Amino acid sequence: MTNTPTTPNATIRDVARLAGVSVATISRYLNNPEVVSEETRKVVQDAMASLKYVPNTAARNLANRRTNTIGLLLTDIRSDFFTPMLRGIEGVTNEENYRLLISTVGNRLNPQALPLGPENTDGLIIFLDTLSEDQLRKMTETHYPMVLIHQSPPADLPIPVVTIENKAATQRLITHLIDVHGRRAIGFLRGPEDNQDSGWREQGYRAAITAHGGQVNEDFVCYGGFDRTQGYKATLALFASHPETDAVFTGDDETAIGVLKALQELGKVVPDEVSVVGFDDQILSPFLSPPLTTIHAPTEQVGSEATRQLIRLIRTGEADPITLLPTELVIRRSCGCNFPA
Amino acid sequence: MTNTPTTPNATIRDVARLAGVSVATISRYLNNPEVVSEETRKVVQDAMASLKYVPNTAARNLANRRTNTIGLLLTDIRSDFFTPMLRGIEGVTNEENYRLLISTVGNRLNPQALPLGPENTDGLIIFLDTLSEDQLRKMTETHYPMVLIHQSPPADLPIPVVTIENKAATQRLITHLIDVHGRRAIGFLRGPEDNQDSGWREQGYRAAITAHGGQVNEDFVCYGGFDRTQGYKATLALFASHPETDAVFTGDDETAIGVLKALQELGKVVPDEVSVVGFDDQILSPFLSPPLTTIHAPTEQVGSEATRQLIRLIRTGEADPITLLPTELVIRRSCGCNFPA
DNA sequence: CTGAAAGCGCTTACAG
DNA sequence: CTGAAAGCGCTTACAG
Numbered sequence: 104m105t106n107t108p109t110t111p112n113a114t115i116r117d118v119a120r121l122a123g124v125s126v127a128t129i130s131r132y133l134n135n136p137e138v139v140s141e142e143t144r145k146v147v148q149d150a151m152a153s154l155k156y157v158p159n160t161a162a163r164n165l166a167n168r169r170t171n172t173i174g175l176l177l178t179d180i181r182s183d184f185f186t187p188m189l190r191g192i193e194g195v196t197n198e199e200n201y202r203l204l205i206s207t208v209g210n211r212l213n214p215q216a217l218p219l220g221p222e223n224t225d226g227l228i229i230f231l232d233t234l235s236e237d238q239l240r241k242m243t244e245t246h247y248p249m250v251l252i253h254q255s256p257p258a259d260l261p262i263p264v265v266t267i268e269n270k271a272a273t274q275r276l277i278t279h280l281i282d283v284h285g286r287r288a289i290g291f292l293r294g295p296e297d298n299q300d301s302g303w304r305e306q307g308y309r310a311a312i313t314a315h316g317g318q319v320n321e322d323f324v325c326y327g328g329f330d331r332t333q334g335y336k337a338t339l340a341l342f343a344s345h346p347e348t349d350a351v352f353t354g355d356d357e358t359a360i361g362v363l364k365a366l367q368e369l370g371k372v373v374p375d376e377v378s379v380v381g382f383d384d385q386i387l388s389p390f391l392s393p394p395l396t397t398i399h400a401p402t403e404q405v406g407s408e409a410t411r412q413l414i415r416l417i418r419t420g421e422a423d424p425i426t427l428l429p430t431e432l433v434i435r436r437s438c439g440c441n442f443p444a
Numbered sequence: 445m446t447n448t449p450t451t452p453n454a455t456i457r458d459v460a461r462l463a464g465v466s467v468a469t470i471s472r473y474l475n476n477p478e479v480v481s482e483e484t485r486k487v488v489q490d491a492m493a494s495l496k497y498v499p500n501t502a503a504r505n506l507a508n509r510r511t512n513t514i515g516l517l518l519t520d521i522r523s524d525f526f527t528p529m530l531r532g533i534e535g536v537t538n539e540e541n542y543r544l545l546i547s548t549v550g551n552r553l554n555p556q557a558l559p560l561g562p563e564n565t566d567g568l569i570i571f572l573d574t575l576s577e578d579q580l581r582k583m584t585e586t587h588y589p590m591v592l593i594h595q596s597p598p599a600d601l602p603i604p605v606v607t608i609e610n611k612a613a614t615q616r617l618i619t620h621l622i623d624v625h626g627r628r629a630i631g632f633l634r635g636p637e638d639n640q641d642s643g644w645r646e647q648g649y650r651a652a653i654t655a656h657g658g659q660v661n662e663d664f665v666c667y668g669g670f671d672r673t674q675g676y677k678a679t680l681a682l683f684a685s686h687p688e689t690d691a692v693f694t695g696d697d698e699t700a701i702g703v704l705k706a707l708q709e710l711g712k713v714v715p716d717e718v719s720v721v722g723f724d725d726q727i728l729s730p731f732l733s734p735p736l737t738t739i740h741a742p743t744e745q746v747g748s749e750a751t752r753q754l755i756r757l758i759r760t761g762e763a764d765p766i767t768l769l770p771t772e773l774v775i776r777r778s779c780g781c782n783f784p785a
Numbered sequence: 786c787t788g789a790a791a792g793c794g795c796t797t798a799c800a801g
Numbered sequence: 802c803t804g805a806a807a808g809c810g811c812t813t814a815c816a817g
Contacts, residue, residue, distance in 0.1 A: 223543065
């Protein structure tokens with residue numbers, strides 16, 4: 104299958120010639136139609152149409168010193184998490200007439216050559232642990248607009264953050280397990296060591312237990328990745344050492360899948376014998392069996408809000424230092440409640 | 445939070461001045477270091493480093509008449525399907541040093557203004573039903589490189605396609621239901637009317653039944669979207685009119701979730717009374733209960749292969765007219781086999 | 786409301 | 802191996 108180049112595209116000069124006006128007028132028509140006289144406008148329109156003229160973006164970017172593009176930097180493209188976030192980002196970029204450039208970087212490897220930067224984007228949305236503190240610091244020095252998602256910047260760097268409310272929601276969830284379902288031995292698969300969301304959730308977990316006069320048994324706080332397999336293994340290990348466990352709270356819904364599988368193998372009936380609750384409310388959560396009680400994280404909004412903040416930062420030089428989006432308890436069946444089937 | 449612009453970036457001219465050479469030499473160093481003398485190279489390196497020089501992409505693009513960027517055009521960002529595909533695409537663009545621009549367009553609405561085109565990308569990957577035949581035709585006329593995913597072009601348009609093998613795999617799957625599990629009344633939730641994959645799967649379904657001396661009962665072929673809710677409703681309707689149904693084949697795994705839910709409510713035990721099988725092998729499929737027998741679709745490879753074809757088309761003007769990636773039967777529990785738990 | 790001209794930051798034949 | 806100069810296709814003060 105062959106694709107041979109055709110006649111080169113018409114340029115602004117061609118349009119000007121055909122319309123019998125100057126290139127400046129064409130440019131004005133493009134950027135500010137109302138300053139061009141009604142009559143001229145018509146001629147220009149016709150000329151553009153008959154030449155099928157499409158302005159050259161590179162030339163406009165060069166002359167304007169901006170790219171009208173924002174970048175999204177990720178470590179990888181995985182998980183249910185990613186899709187709604189991207190949808191939120193893409194929705195706003197589309198609305199605001201920005202283009203969206205996406206790139207992954209190996210997790211903090213090869214710190215030099217970033218594929219996205221001032222040379223091709225007006226600003227950057229940075230997801231989670233994508234960049235090292237050092238890189239963030241350098242990029243901040245150049246005043247390149249950036250917004251972080253689900254990660255606070257190093258203390259002295261004024262980079263805006265968009266993330267979700269973790270602690271209060273978790274406290275509410277654990278309190279529900281204690282008050283309504285009488286759970287006492289609540290395992291917590293907290294997630295990765297350095298994940299900030301996990302840290303806040305752990306605070307909520309501890310606060311809930313302490314507030315009920317309990318004391319946190321450190322055996323119940325298990326570290327690990329957000330990952331089905333790890334959830335599966337951690338659950339088996341937890342019940343091996345603490346068979347009295349009567350509830351498992353996982354740092355995300357993804358992990359809950361592994362937990363449910365492990366409990367099934369152990370012959371523990373959920374939720375009769377053991378409650379299972381998660382965090383995120385991913386799209387599959389209502390379809391698990393039993394349907395998962397969890398905290399709804401507004402992931403799509405995180406994406407859209409981060410994009411709005413970034414565009415504001417680009418345009419006005421200002422943004423909210425921190426945006427904390429509200430989360431919400433979603434009661435289903437896996438905690439022990441009677442979820443309408 | 446404020447972000448004030450800083451001193452403008454160094455240009456090639458600044459570097460040339462500091463290094464005491466011409467801008468042409470700097471440009472050569474950038475594009476073809478080996479043609480610059482060892483000695484000059486050192487001086488240039490130092491100058492670039494001390495000025496923290498970053499070449500301006502817009503200027504390079506303008507001078508080169510290319511963007512080093514490829515575009516991905518979608519109707520929406522949804523489903524488990526999207527993530528692996530994007531991962532495949534992004535992997536190759538990264539490898540080949542292309543940037544990736546992503547945009548959605550409302551499904552064939554507003555046919556004029558595409559956000560992606562020759563003005564900002566060297567070529568385009570087009571997913572499914574994103575563009576009308578008319579648009580494809582116009583863009584083909586300009587010899588703009590494009591590759592279609594999961595959709596053939598109109599007959600006379602030479603646009604390369606990357607998709608998967610649907611028919612043979614489906615025939616194998618249905619044959620398995622008939623031969624191994626003795627199923628005879630196999631409902632088929634085929635998916636959207638105009639989806640080409642669905643069309644091929646339907647051919648496989650019919651071929652399998654016919655090959656076994658059966659006759660296809662048209663009541664068993666149900667149209668609908670790829671969607672849990674529709675799967676749920678279609679299943680209820682199917683069993684209402686045909687309670688003898690002993691298997692359901694859904695056009696994708698997503699829909700199978702709704703099918704399983706409906707069967708549970710109907711009190712039909714899967715797979716003892718009814719087999720359920722899907723297509724795609726999405727990440728959640730092994731975690732459904734029971735684990736889903738399905739056809740594995742190499743979605744990530746579809747993404748990477750489409751990207752390779754596009755880059756080849758851009759660079760050489762040639763690409764394979766059609767790339768059909770192999771699919772594979774994945775036996776789990778929901779068909780009736782004994783899947784190792 | 787419109788035009789002439791300089792400039793955006795690079796690349797690349799053409800000479801040497 | 803290197804430089805001077807034209808060109809890539811736009812935008813935008815400056816005049817008028």
